[in-house]
Amino acid sequence: MQNNGGYGVSLYLAVRAIRRGNRNTLALTILVIALVVVMMNFLTMIIGGVVTIYNQQMIDYQYGHVTIEPKDKETFITDAESLVRELQRVPGVTGVTTHLSTGTTITNIKNGQFLTRGLVAFDPVDEIAVTKYHLVIKEGTFLSKGDTDEILIGSLLAGHEDEAQDKVPSLGGVKVGDRLEVAYSNGVVKSYRVKGIFQTEGVTIDSSAFITRNEMDSVMHMEGMATEILVRGTSTDAAVPLKYTIMSYGVEEKVKTWNDRGKGFMGDAIASFSLINAIMTVVSLIVASVVVFIVTFINIINRRKQIGILKAIGIRRQVIVGSYLIQVLILCSCGILLGILMLNVISLTLTMYPLKFPMGYISPAPDYAGIAISVLALFFVALISGYIPAWQVAKEEILDAMRG
């Protein structure tokens, strides 16, 4: 060890104090700091997981990467076909699908249960290039382009015969092959065979229903119109540039990224979660600082006499305080490493056995920048909490300290 008669001596004393100190106190202190690290970051990881899955669901099932909406004060995109052709020429676009939505009442013919729902029509071939409904078919099959008598519904809309098992209002246990009666807003009533039931775990998504565009046009006669156009790009990160590229092509309709559209309800929910998380982080930091203060204080009070001895034989006060700060740093480092290890174990376990949330199975998403900030904050409060009692005792008169 390099000896400069200053902080080298602090390190010398600190290492020996830890090596020859009380092992149980040491282990408990490290464990408490580790748990604080877990407390500070666990909720953030879960919120991160919720946000990740919610974002992915928005992209994969609701909005694509970019959504084109009707112009202000208009309900429909009137010349959707030419707009689609234009969008397909935009660099970075990998898929385009039009959605035409209309209000309907859907009735389960088997039991008479009915619900009011927006029924969405799409071209199944175009849809596969943008959304992933075709990959989450729980029963039956996805729609085909020529289907006119068939409907695709979500698992929550299908529901269970036993209502107690339903989380949201449902049609009371629809199976593939069952028939549903759809009453359109123009008065037309048609019966459809359930071709497939999909399950994404998203509450809103799994409560929806789809038919083919050809079928909707035959009923509503709204050829060439759309309520929205979904565009898929090359990646999630490319959504914003893609939006501006599309706008640069002179598209007059409203162009929004998935994030623009998803800011509403979930944005508020995430903001609330983040506030709770911030409160928990502050509480955790206070707990950590109190623990470090108490441990250092008890440690120092028990060693008042030793501090007096060290001062008597010529060890400077700063060196003594420094030795306690180094002890705090070592304890904190061990606790933080253990905490990060525990976080990784928790994260790994929850990735293997995800938590079931209303929007699906959540795997924690570690926020490494957040962890780094919490670690720095923990070091800071620990050093302050260690410094105060060390400085208080080290400034005592030598003989008072030596009396213990």
Place this chain on the structure above:
Amino acid sequence: MIEVTDLKKVYQLGLVEVAALRGVSLTIRKGEFVGIMGPSGSGKSTLLHQMGLLDKPSGGSIRINGTDVAQLDDEARTRFRLMNLGYVFQDYALVSELNVVENVAIPAIMQGRPMPECYAAATRMLETVGLKHRLDHLVFELSGGEQQRVSIARALVNTPSIVFADEPCANLDTANSRIVLEHFRAVNRDLQQTIVMVSHEQWHLEYFDRVIYLRDGLLDGEQMEREPARQMPDRAGRPAE
């Protein structure tokens, strides 16, 4: 040399002021082995603590080797203690988390000397006090006599010009007390280090060059026992420098 002039120390115990030293003046020459004796409460330890810069006087002055130490700030006092003074306490005052050699080496380490040199010096000192076989032991594994010898080794490792000892034999039996006193006598004779020791044992007189008596915080006379060590021959019979 230590020159104490009109030294006063008053302790404030609640509303009551207790004068532990009421104007002590004395001089201790370089190389002397001086005993401070007197009844309990006479101010022996208080005087030692003031001279050893472990406490601040209420009045008067202390000059050590020409430095007015009463004027030094805390940092300078600490530095002065480290570089010039050694201490041996009644209860040994060893650091329990350091082993024997580390306890002795720590003042040398604090001086900024290279670590191997510090350990070598500590080992030499421990060899001198007969504890070379105990280097790696923790202090609680030693007897009281051994702990006091470690304390002596620590006090001497930086070869201070003055060693202060506050009743170093109070917790020791006669045999161990003699060992401790012989060590003091030897370093005083061989290295001409000034030793100032508080004691209440009459038989310790045979080791002192001079005894200063205190009573009620005042000097109560002094008694020359022998010429200071620097004028005595060493163990080999060579005259001191």
